[in-house]
Amino acid sequence: MRIDVLNIFSLPEFFLSLPVQTPVAAPQQNNDNINIVLLGKTGVGKSSSGNTILRENRFTCGRSLSAFTSISSVERSLIDRRSVSVIDTPGFFCTNLSHEELSREFARSVFLSAPGVHAFLFVVPFGRFTKQEEDILKKVKGVFGKDVLKHVIILFTYGDECIRERIQTEIDGNEVVRKVVQSCQGYHVFNNKDLNDRQQVTDLLQTIDRMTERNQGYYTNEMYEWAQKTTWEKFWKILKDFFYAVIDFFQNLANSFDNSHWRQRMTPYMRL
Ligand SMILES: Nc1nc2c(ncn2[C@@H]2O[C@H](COP(=O)(O)OP(=O)(O)OP(=O)(O)O)[C@@H](O)[C@H]2O)c(=O)[nH]1
Ligand SMILES: [Mg+2]
Numbered sequence: 346m347r348i349d350v351l352n353i354f355s356l357p358e359f360f361l362s363l364p365v366q367t368p369v370a371a372p373q374q375n376n377d378n379i380n381i382v383l384l385g386k387t388g389v390g391k392s393s394s395g396n397t398i399l400r401e402n403r404f405t406c407g408r409s410l411s412a413f414t415s416i417s418s419v420e421r422s423l424i425d426r427r428s429v430s431v432i433d434t435p436g437f438f439c440t441n442l443s444h445e446e447l448s449r450e451f452a453r454s455v456f457l458s459a460p461g462v463h464a465f466l467f468v469v470p471f472g473r474f475t476k477q478e479e480d481i482l483k484k485v486k487g488v489f490g491k492d493v494l495k496h497v498i499i500l501f502t503y504g505d506e507c508i509r510e511r512i513q514t515e516i517d518g519n520e521v522v523r524k525v526v527q528s529c530q531g532y533h534v535f536n537n538k539d540l541n542d543r544q545q546v547t548d549l550l551q552t553i554d555r556m557t558e559r560n561q562g563y564y565t566n567e568m569y570e571w572a573q574k575t576t577w578e579k580f581w582k583i584l585k586d587f588f589y590a591v592i593d594f595f596q597n598l599a600n601s602f603d604n605s606h607w608r609q610r611m612t613p614y615m616r617l
Contacts, residue, residue, distance in 0.1 A: 378427070378430070379428070381429065383432065396540065397537045400424070451489070452569070455569045471502065493568075497530060499526055504534040
């Protein structure tokens with residue numbers, strides 16, 4: 346039996362509510378560099394979107410039963426006279442990578458984009474937003490910290506297969522997608538079958554600029570390291586397990602202690 350002591354387990358909330366100095370976005374020094382990280386499920390068009398941004402087939406892409414991209418890599422190009430770096434990552438789910446390997450790849454993606462990330466593009470094929478996408482966003486927050494959503498833009502692919510004029514209406518009519526778009530920094534639509542449509546890239550870069558201005562900077566490596574360190578849940582779980590182990594230990598000790606002799610001697614007093 347476990348003893349229900351004072352509600353010690355509400356302490357994490359107390360500690361989390363304490364004002365702490367969290368790293369903030371780093372101010373943009375100049376407007377010449379943009380670092381973009383592509384995130385999303387396997388096969389949604391991350392590498393293709395990277396190629397569209399860079400206007401060249403730099404990342405390998407295609408349809409496959411297993412994931413095409415298995416390690417994070419960076420490619421750079423001069424776009425509208427600015428140096429744009431695109432970091433392609435392996436997809437969530439459906440990869441053969443273990444949870445640890447995937448986490449390591451995300452860490453690599455942040456370090457490849459040193460000194461930080463101007464935009465995380467969360468890639469989703471238009472019309473295929475599922476529960477898995479919601480779960481991925483939760484994981485993204487888990488890996489990069491809750492403030493990461495200030496730097497995330499939804500990038501819908503398969504723009505060639507949807508009616509552009511209806512996209513906003515469709516988003517408004519779908520509560521889940523609408524909420525996700527609102528929790529991030531808006532959306533863009535890409536047709537990855539047309540690398541020559543440069544307007545779609547120019548529009549995206551403008552949105553990233555506005556977002557960076559609003560955030561007064563970009564997502565930094567320090568923010569990532571902070572997100573990794575503050576695994577309060579893990580800390581409290583260890584503490585809680587330790588606490589229960591101590592209680593169990595003393596209870597077992599008390600049970601094994603032969604106190605019949607003391608009980609016998611105390612019986613007359615108990616009757617009083
Ligand atoms: N029609 C159309 N096909 C697309 C578009 N974007 C991607 N595709 C196709 O989708 C398939 C997968 O694209 P990838 O770019 O390899 O997807 P990925 O997310 O990088 O996949 P993994 O690296 O395996 O995780 C390819 O066959 C692409 O040609 C798009 O906008 N329109
Ligand atoms: Mg890929």
